[in-house]
Amino acid sequence: MEFYSKIPYKTIEDGIITLFKNILSETKSDSGSIFVFDEKKNIIFKSLFNIKMSIESLDIGKIDKWIIKKKKMYRISNFSEIPELKIYSKKNSEIKESIIYPIYLNDILLALINLNKTNSLFLDKDIKKVKDYEKILVSILSSVYFVEKNLLQQESFNNYILMIDIILDSFEKSKTQEEFINKIKEEIRKRFNIDVQIERSEKKELYSIKINNEYFNVNIEYIDEIGILGFLDEKKKIDLKKFEKILQFLEKILELKKIQEQEEKISNLLIASKENMILKFTSWKVFQEINSALSGIYLNIYNIKDECQNEILEIMPSIDRIKESVETYKKEYLKTDIEKISLNKIINEIIDEINIFEIKVKRVFETDIVLYIDKKILKNTLMVLFINLFKINQTLRDKTDITVKIYKEKGKTGSIEIILKDIKIKEKDIDIDIIRQTFENFHMNLIIESDKNTKIQILIPLK
Structure with missing residues (x-):
């Protein structure tokens, strides 16, 4: 037998x-x-x-x-x-x-x-x-x-450990939420012979993971290769109740992956905007210092005694070369492209571009403000400001909605007002100096008020 x-x-x-x-x-x-x-x-x-x-x-x-x-x-x-x-x-x-x-x-x-x-x-x-x-x-x-x-209980414990290992390993080897989910599904299928279905939805089902305003509904089915499950009362779908702790852990890791993905995207956006803004700002300051130094040199030359005229004649070409180089650089790399822009449109573009934070932004545009300005510099400056504010908001446990207002004060001054409810933001929390100086170069005034709420106001002179 x-x-x-x-x-x-x-x-x-x-x-x-x-x-x-x-x-x-x-x-x-x-x-x-x-x-x-x-x-x-x-x-x-x-x-x-x-x-x-x-x-x-x-x-x-x-x-x-x-x-x-x-x-x-x-x-x-x-x-x-x-x-x-x-x-x-x-x-x-x-x-x-x-x-x-x-x-x-x-x-x-x-x-x-x-x-x-x-x-x-x-x-x-x-x-x-x-x-x-x-x-x-x-x-x-x-x-x-x-x-x-x-x-089986011992095996279940070992499987719990293995499942956590799969989740952490998939997290480490993926860049986006989609990659993370696909790697988990692939590894679980390979090691446990079960199919995991994780589907995005706006509606909550029996077993759901919530990330911001989005649900990931989870179902697990055995891979029924010999067809036995169809003949049993037990259905193919596995009761996920005993995996609730794992799902809670997965929820936190999935949320972390979302933040990591957002952080990478926003960092790239911030770097691009900030580099351009800093380049312009730094160049302006450097050239102001160079021009000031050249003016001082020219002034001192007139006070030098006549017997030094030969030496002066030798120095002057070098000084002139510095001046010409500065002017050439300014013409080539610091072009100011003045154009007519809609402030409402610029703000909408910025909010839409950084919408990966999935923060609700209430837009209250009482009027449209039209400016003749270098669009790229203004947009980059506003972009850096908004990203900093959104990042601060994102780190909070209880995220707040943000209100952006555009209106005119007494007809002669335009105003962009950004209000963050129940958040106190200080100037040291934002890399504010360059932002403020760039606004000042446009004759705009940046004001930060922080009491119970934070209000950031940019006052814009209008003709």
Whole structure:
């Protein structure tokens, strides 16, 4: 009698084999098989008698699956009498009668016994003998079940650790949320033989992860390659309740990945805007200093005595070269492209570009302010200011909405007003000096007021 076993205790194996031999002997069965299952209905023990196949090939048949679903013993001599099994009548023509008996304990499938006779039918006393052995069999198999359950609990713990490892490893190896989710799905499929579905949605389902205003709904299904789950009452979908802690952990890591992704995008945006702004600002300051120094040199030259005129004539070409180089650089790299712009449009563009923060921005534009100005410099300066404010807001546990107002004060002054409710921002929290100086170069005035709320106002002179 061949058998295959994953049961870790030999005494239990021997008990099952002895019991199966007794059942075969006392019912005078010509052939038969027995399967023992764990909590997940995986086969952990199987044995066959007088069946023309190897133990490795022995598996649950379609008739067995149908009977497992019915949860009761079937004594079948004519398959055609059962509508669902008619198609198997010819395939089993050598068998005179079969007993197929799924054994349950409190609705838990423990085992499946299959007994066959080829030359005669089973007697009623044979059925009674099989049922008499049921209590002994349940006693042995329930011990297998609970041993396996303990092992499964240990396995579950190990799987928890492995799942956390997958999440952290996927986090480290991904740049975006999408990459992160795909890596997790791929690794879980590879290691656990299950499909994880994580889908974005605006609606919350039974198991959802919420990131800002977006839900990620989670479902898990076994990869059912042999089709057994379709014949069992247990559905393919796995109850995620026992994975709630893992889902909570995943939620935090997914949120962190979102912040990391935002941080990278916004950093690139900030660097580009800031570099351009600093270049212009620094260049202006440097050239102001150079021009001031050159003016001082020219003034001092006039006070030098006549006997030094030869030396002066030698110095002057070098000084003139410095002056010409400055003018050439200014013309080439510090071009001021004055154009007519809509302030409302500029602010809308900036807010839309940095919308990756997913912060609600209330826009109150009472009027449109039209300016003749270098659009690129103004936009970069405003961009740096907004990014700094959004980043500060993003770091808070309770994020606040931001209000942006554009209006005119007494007709001669335009105003951009940015209000952050319940946040106190000080000037030291923002790289404000260059921003303020750049606004001043446009004759604009930057004011920061911080009490319970923070109000940042940019006053713009109008013609």
